[in-house]
Amino acid sequence: MIDPMRIPRHIATFVRLSPDPDRAGAALERLLELVPANVEPFFSPDAERAAARLVKLLATSQAALRYILDDPEALEAVAEGLDSPTIPDVAQAWHLLGDRELSAGERAAEDHVHFRRLLLRFRRREWMRIVAADLADEGSFETYTARYSAVADLCIRNAWSRVGGAEIVGVIALGKLGGQELNYSSDVDLVFASADLSASQESRVETNLGESMVCGARSAQSGTDSADVPGTTTERVSLDEMAFTSSSSAALVKEFMTLLAGEVPADRILLVDPDLRPEGQSGPLVRSVSSYEKYWSTWAEPWEIQSLIKARPVAGPQSILRAFMEKASTYLWPDTLDAEAIKSIRHIKRRSEAHAARTTKTFDIKRSSGGIRDVEMAVQLLQLIHGRHDDSIRCPNTLDAIDALEEGGYISGNDTSLLRESYVFLRRVEHRLQLRNDTARYDLPKDPRSFRVLAKSMGYSDTKAASAEERFDNAFTEVTAKVRELHRRLFFRPLLEAFAALPKSNTSETGRSDVLDIAVAEERLRALGFRDTRRARAGLEELTKGISRKSRLMAQLMPLILEWLSESPDPTTGLVNLRNLVGAVGDQVVLVSTFRENPAAVQRLCKVLGTSKVVADLLIRTPEHIHAFSDDQELLSKKDDTTLVEEARRTASWRSGYREILEGTLRFCNRELVRIATRDLLSNDRSEVEVVAQELCGVSQGAITVLLDAAVSDLGKPQIRFCVIGLGSFGAREMTYSSDIDVMFIYDTDPSATDSEKRDAAGAAHSIATRLLQDLKGLGTPGPGLNLDADLRPEGRAGVLARSLDAAVSYYKNWADTWEFQALAKARPVAGDEQLFRRLMAEVTEQIWPAPFPESRAREIRLMKARVERERGSPQKASRRFDLKLGPGGLTDVQFLVELLSLRYGAEHNELRSGSTLERLRVLAKLGKIPEEDARRLEESYLLCSHIRNRIFLIKGRQSDTIPSRPEETVILAESLGYMGHPRSRLLDDYRRVTRRARTSFERLFYSDD
Secondary structure: OOOOOOOOHHHHHHHHOOOOHHHHHHHHHHHHHHOHHHHHHHHOHHHHHHHHHHHHHHHHOHHHHHHHHHOHHHHHHHHHOOOOOOOOOHHHHHHHHHHHHHHOOOOOOOOHHHHHHHHHHHHHHHHHHHHHHHHOOOOOHHHHHHHHHHHHHHHHHHHHHHHOOOOOEEEEEOHHHHOOOOOOOOOEEEEEEEOOOOHHHHHHHHHHHHHHHHHHHHHHHHOOOHHHOOOOOOOOOOHHHHOOOOHHHHHHHHHHHHHHHOOOHHHOOOOEEOOOOOOHHHOOOEEEHHHHHHHHHHOOOHHHHHHHHHOEEEEOOHHHHHHHHHHHHHHHOOOOOOHHHHHHHHHHHHHHHHHHHHHOOOOEOOOOOOOHHHHHHHHHHHHHHHOOOOHHHOOOOHHHHHHHHHHOOOOOHHHHHHHHHHHHHHHHHHHHHHHOOOOOOOEOOOOHHHHHHHHHHOOOOOOOOOOHHHHHHHHHHHHHHHHHOHHHHHHHHHHHHHHOOOOOOOOOOOOOOOOOOHHHHHHHHHHOOOOOHHHHHHHHHHHHOOOOHHHHHHHHHHHHHHHHHHOOOOHHHHHHHHHHHHHHHOOOHHHHHHHHHOHHHHHHHHHHHOOOHHHHHHHHHOHHHHHHHHOHHHHOOOOOHHHHHHHHHHHHHOOOOHHHHHHHHHHHHHHHHHHHHHHHHOOOOOOHHHHHHHHHHHHHHHHHHHHHHHHHHHOOOOOOEEEEEEOHHHHOOOOOOOOOEEEEEEEEOOOOOOHHHHHHHHHHHHHHHHHHHHHOOOOOOOOOOOOEEOOOOOOHHHOOOEEEHHHHHHHHHHOOOHHHHHHHOOOEEEEEOHHHHHHHHHHHHHHHOOOOOOHHHHHHHHHHHHHHHHHHOOOOOHHHHOEOOOOOOOHHHHHHHHHHHHHHHOOOOHHHOOOOHHHHHHHHHHOOOOOHHHHHHHHHHHHHHHHHHHHHHHHHOOOOOEOOOOHHHHHHHHHHOOOOOOHHHHHHHHHHHHHHHHHHHHHHHHOOOO
16 A cells, blocks of 8 residues: 555556556555655656656556666656757767766776666666656657667667678668567567678688578478488588678677676666578678678578568668668569469468467467558568568558558558557557567456456546456557458459449549559559459459459459469469359359358358369369358368268259259269369368378278179169179379279179170179269269279280179189289279179289299389389489379389289288378388388388379379479469469479389388388
């Protein structure tokens, strides 16, 4: 409780009205006890404003109390505030403090310890001056952040001079300090640049740096140490040795950082964060300007270039600083806009939001959706898009940039106000969160008391209608909701106003129309990934024209739809696919209801339409499947063979006649292909390959089962036992979207059947097999996906289509070639009488898996593989470099190796007689037949190649075993697979690394006789 004998009534009133009366009162009592002479001047009637500042400061910040007790004279800064014209500027405040210290007989210029103590006092005094004025609402947000940024600048310059770096290395600020909008308690982002080396030194370092970056990128992609990467050695020059600077410069930086950071957090002046430098924590602390340029031109991620928007020289030689800024400007504002970079930056932002959602139990004021980063990202993306041609918007400060964007006509007056007000509000909340202990904090408090203190420190008080907490929470919710809409308001609605049938915004207060100039709008459209602006404009106009329910809904949702399409690999194609889909559906309830009631479904749909021709065509043909995008449980489900066969049977059960059953089976296949492909497209997990393969086999098995039953019934149920046996990828449950369904048909009759009955049975079996081949051709997909292929049967195309069990046994025992045993080793029953399959396999098991395994058969398999490679060309030829199936380290390398070893050891290990290539590979590793590291490399290559192959089919709608050679097609492919920031080069580098390792393992194991 406050002692009324010691504290005047008006001061007690300030305490009672403060954000935390208990804390303020206790702090004031303690100051009166320990430093009364410094506190009592605040009690004067003429010092009411100063007293109000002090009370609010003590109520909000425990750190302030510590700082005052450590340095009672700091109260003078609180008393002075910021709104008087006699307040010294930052440089004057520093010199006044220094003069006072020197007058006490202490030589700051000669005493390193005293210098640091002096700098710490200066930073704390200015921090309290600014914070106290802020809490008392005596100035603008811009005033507070600009002054505190100036304080940080002065601390940096003095500390840098103190360690001796001012003449040899330049210091450049990034982030909030670069924009002169520094947080009260955040780190300061700095990078350090030195003069260039000589030509010979630079050549040597560039060569070594290139090797390091290649190997580092490969290592980062693979999750392995650089020692695992071919071409790297432990003798390689270290990164510090490669840097364009001497070790002495790096030592200066470390000494500088230590001087500012102090021994313990409580003694921190500033915490320098150098991690925005090239290569982050693993990169050298100091580089030459040429080294920065080399990195920016070759290795920099888009977000690293984006960070240069806020680059600002702070300390060091002017020649170095000018050179750095000139080079940075070249890469920040290139002649040609890189749309991939814009997409990559937006992708990283979404990933950061998702991480915040997973790891923060409350709202992250900086990273959560609707937070500070949303405003900053919106502003910086507009700067990146339009700043190449308009240097007036190249402002490092966020609020200055917002004003410049309005002045340039890139955002409307209404949006300018929204941006400024939202940004200032969120930054003020951020500052309040950090004041308590003068530490960086971004999450809203969970406990009620802290939340109330936050609300009151933001200026909210209790009313009859609502508490301070409720009023603040309502305001916060309103602001963050508005901020979430920023991208749509700033990027997409202006495009619709320029190109489509959307009402135009009102003219701004300046009299300027808010509608974007057509050229500017097209530039923005291209920057967002819409490569063909003519097709995009046509799609927008067609989707939004007219007065139908559908067109009105499209006009309302189009800002959202455009945003979601812009996040897909091919937004223009996605927009065209959407137009075609809407045209096919018309005003059907399924489309209107889905778009109106389930935004998440529309977002999924946009990503799929902007990626896959296959799914788009399926939906256009069968639009009733759109509703599946609203059903999370159905869309993301994973079904086994039994479930899929049962669902196929249910689909056919209520239909009568073979043609109706065939139509029902087609619908079943379409529905399941939409589900499987959509789940695959929404996931960038390579392990999805195995699930896709198994489900495609299940869908095929369900279709065969239903049509076999219908065909047998349609023929009058002939007196035969008939079995469809899966071979190849179908038999091994490893199909891709473009795989044929390899099958073999066998049948049997009663042993007592007459010759005539046997002939009738053979004819019936042939009819059944023929009908299945004809009716399943291309069923369920625009491509060759569900296409029955019986060419792996005995004697291939020359053999009878359906063979009796006895004939099949006789063939495999007497005439089969090695490749036919390879095929039969993957066999499994998929429809009909499974006993026939078991009888066949019982008869020919020894032929498939002989013991001992004859080396002549191993030689045949090796010769077969060599012939395949020879027919396709040398592995070194460029035409084979990116062949996913037959290229070195590709799918056939893994398949041939696993088949050879499975046949070799299958006699003694039954677990090698069934399963997919990957399942058998894992068994071989478990049995010690393949070293674990080799098995890991082979599996990685198999998954990657299969994943890419599947995605190519979904994108193009046709089979292709080669990574596209056209760069724009490779970019779409890479982005669909989750590669961002130079997606094409990342994909190709990943492919080269993975397949090269797999090829090395294959060659060593495949040609070994062990």
